[in-house]
Amino acid sequence: MSSPVRLVHTSAGYLPPSVAAPQSAEIIPYPNAPSVQAQEVPIKLPHPLAEKARDVAANVLPTLIMLVVLLGIWQIACGHEGATFPSPSKVWTESREVILHPFKNVTIDGWHIKIQDGGDVGIAGHVLRSLGRVAFGFSLSATFGIALGILIGQSKTAYRALDPIFQILRTVPPLAWLPISLAIFQQAGPSAIFLIFITAIWPVILNTAAGVQNIPPTYRNVGRVLSLNPFEYFIKIMLPATVPYMFTGLRVGIGMSWLAIVAAEMVQGGTGIGFFIWDSYNSSLLTDTIVALIWIGLVGFALDRIVGWIGRRVAREV
Template identity: 45%
Template sequence: MQTFLELIRNPFYDNGPNDKGIAIQLGVSLLRVFAGFLLGVLIALPLGVLVGSSELLRGALNPVIQLLRPVSPLAWFPVGLAAFAASEKAAVFVIAICSLWPTLINTAAGIASVPEDYKNVARVFRFSPWKYLTRVLLPYALVYILTGFRLGLGIAWMVIVAAEMLSGGTGVGFFIWDSYNALDLNRVMAAILLVGLVGWVLDSVLGYALRKVRV
């Protein structure tokens, strides 16, 4: 507890590249998480709508999704490093790849479960594709989509620690690894506690949004 209090007592100090306060480390990690998560959403959301709308596409892509979804984030890091030749971009790439699956799967499930009555009403009123998407599909699937966001963001926050241990530099994952190398397990445990608290806050925010939508 003493080490934890020391970390949060002066969280914004900056003594060089390898010695920064825990708030700076968490801030860098959160920026990477949100960048990777948003990139994953931009890929997963439209693809989930397409997969959920077409049984043929769902059957074709499901084996690919089930094949890639369980791959460890540590396995994706060398791919990102080879593609972008920069550890910072590789970390964002890993977060995007690992966090997009819940959004894709839940969006597809929500779109596929739209009742036939809703579809028939849209046909009767001759909704355009855009109006059908924004007035029928997305509103009905919103709970599914937000659930996917919640799961995906949780995965992104878990993945960042592993990615930053490999990428080095700054971030809470690097902080934990650097503290371990310095044999300071108290700082490791204090940082793990902070990671858990931040993850709890992120999950609570999306959980609150999900409850509001369900009401």
């Protein structure tokens, strides 16, 4: 009688010992294999200035490329003989003096700026004259506009009654106010200030009043629970909630102020960037007019960005 066959249990089932795979195998290292040890690899963070430069390049480079493309199209379209509109190369050739010497007869001594009276002034002198008028008129419109907006915004009845009137007045073009301002003040300087004031005040009033109207009810309830007096309520509740609305109106207002003063100076004469444009047109210096338009656009862009930057700083502080 033959002896029974011993089977070994494996993953493939029960097999004879000669067939079954070994339960374990010895791992033989590769000869002369280098030992590998984990090493800490330092992570190099980009320099803050490099990140800032990259962000600036990402924002500015597309604009510069588009500007070059537009200048190229302009040059191709107007660079041929018989073109009625000057090309960029012609603007540079004929208005080089205006471009290279913008501060002609303008003396800057610290914070004191002296501009020679008369028309023989560089284009920057005319811009500074206009900015002085805008600064005064816009300051008045901002002060009265914010105050009136806060008062009107606290009364729903007053807001509903006055909002349609303000909406109508804000659509009146700046030049339409010029005859009224001349009739009231009889002088070009005060008339220009009034024109800036009456043009810029409406968006400031409307946006400030809207901000007061849109204060969340929970904020008002917090003020009542804490028994805040009117001054504390204004500083801690109303001002932080309405600052974004205020500066939205101020940004619109500063742009309208710049538009108004240019239009007023074109009609009234004297000095200012508006007068420079009109004088260049009457002298058939179309290239000087184009240079002035570029200055107007750049200054308007800068004013908008400055007011927006101030608004962001104020919003963080309050």
